[in-house]
Amino acid sequence: MPSRNILVINCGSSSIKFALVNEGQSSFPLQGLAERLGSPEAVIHFESTAGKESVNVPDADHQAALAQILPRVEEAAGGHLDGIGHRVVHGGEKFFASTLLNEETLAGIEANIQLAPLHNPANLSGIHAAMNLFPRLPQVGVFDTAFHQTMPEHAYRYAVPDILYKEHGVRRYGFHGTSHRFVSKRAAEMAGVPVENSSWLVAHLGNGCSTCAVVNGESRDTSMGLTPLEGLVMGTRSGDIDPSLHNFLHNTLGWDLAKIDNMLNKESGLKGLSGLSNDMRTLTEARKQGHEGAMLAFEVFCYRLAKSLAGMACALDKLDGLVFTGGIGENSAVVRARTLDHLKLLGFKADDEANARCTRGVAGEIQAVGSPRVLVVPTNEERQIALDALALLDA
Template sequence: MIILVINSGSSSLKYQVRDPDTGERLASGLIERIGDSSHGGPSNHAEALDRVTEELEATLQGKPIDAVGHRVVHGGERFSEPVLINNEIIRAIDRLNPLAPLHNPANVQGIRAIAERWPDMPQVAVFDTAFHRTLPEHAWRYAVPDELYKKYGIRRYGFHGTSFEYVTRHAAQMLGLQAADFTGIVAHLGNGASVTAVQGGRSIDTSMGFTPLEGLVMGTRSGDIDPSILLFLLREGYTEQDLDQLLNRESGLKGLTGHNDMRSIEEEGSPAGMLALDIASYRLAKYIGGYHVAVGGAQALVFTAGIGENAWRFRERVVKRLGALGVFIDDAENQKPGGAAREISTEESAFPVLVVPTDEEAAIAEATAAVVLKK
């Protein structure tokens, strides 16, 4: 079975073609500047898909696509697993737009573009939030009036779930365990970053909340912040749009250093950059300590995603803060170039520290194939 994996953004469309049986990547690409025809971009997602089709015809040389899997950021409370898409499912995803206004509308545009181009093609939605539907109520509830949850759905949802589920399975394999027997802490560290407490293969707590803004210090997002700061800034004349721009696009590492690329910050070595990395590593170490308690004692700490897999200096900063847990890093193993999954802790470490590359596209392809074969 050949699966086209689509990740639609508001102005971009990322794609891969995968064989879920072998894991082989048959094609990949990125269409940018959707809606910016003045700079050569396609006018909409349907036109972007036409370009994808042209590229695939040249690359696949006649191999047919059997199904399309879509990354959908927010599945709300309804979707706890991947689903075969129909009109009712599209409307349900649309209704979740207020919870993910930057992501879900673009995801739906990608789905509709496929339906217009290939009306009989099976499509599957794979939700970033689904892995976290196992959170117990004491973890997903906020201490606000109950009517805010009932009326607006204000609760912790969590994100990066497709990555967490994939990495949990592979970390368990490294330890000789079934996924259902794995208990640990998984840190997905990229420009967006979150950390999840996994107990018995299930998410029981996670740092992102109602939106992907809560939790860790990220590339451009603030992470945890005193809500009163927002009230103060509103009184000072900031608008809702100003605050959204400030917290989502101008904060985090960018707010502290002027740019959000951790490699550049490490290479530059400025005092502001070193302070930013101290703040980010301290925040993550606090979460790891708390989640060690939450899971009743972790079997492993796992780093994944772009920073987690490649930024050895940042991993070192984090793990050196975990001495009270008896966790210690092996410098030589930690400094090896990224790529393969590996253990980077010393023999004396209370539990192993692992680096496990994530592959969300492979996970989406596998999930899509499973749903289509069941129908």
């Protein structure tokens, strides 16, 4: 039986990230990014074994971009595409697992728009476009929030009036679930520990960052909440702040909610602290040169990360190890080392040589002798989405 092919689509408001995943190949036969959709500068970037190519598609919307992408996908798949997996940001409490997409499930995604007004409409645009172009092909929704639906109530409830939860769904949902699920399972495999009898602390660190406590393959707590703003310091997001900051800024500076929300999501985090960049690579270099903002941003980022991981340990009965993943987690040895320095009370310590080796997709253990296990595990959300799609096709 030939290896099957799944197209994975991740739609933003003006972008489409895509990858063709073949179940028998470790690398993607074709992947790429359509960006600046809806503008005269709209462009699609393709990457395959043959090389890289960019195609201008002025004013293309999601459907027009997919109409350009899908013929190339079919060609790369040898004319045999088995299904499409869609990343969907928010599944609310309705979706606790990946699901085949139909009228009922699409209505459920639409009902959660109030929980993710920027993301779910974009996800739906991609789904509708793909369904129009491939009406007979099975399509699967994989939800960022679904993995965290195993959190106990004491972990996901906010201490606000009950009616806000029961009538409006105000609770902690968590995100990055596909990544946390993939790397915690991979960590168990690497460590030779049964997934169903394992306990991990996981740090997914990219432009968006979150921690998670994973017990026996299930999420027991995570740092993000109702929205992806809660929790860690991120590239441009503030993470946790005093909830009354909104009142202070409104009363003192006259800012409205839209201005405050924009500042907390797009002008804060590493970018806001450093006054320089949201990119940890840039800040790491600037820190070496003595840039005070970069040094401060680095220290706050690592301290807040360690503080969150220590808190996540409350959800574990035992600890098999700590996992770093995501662009920063997989590539920044200095972030990993500094974070572990803050966790010395739990016995964590990095081996400098092993830590330095684990960059650019290299997985491995980086703990010093006597330290609990620390793993660097490259994430692969596209492959996890494809695996979910294949499992549903098999079922």
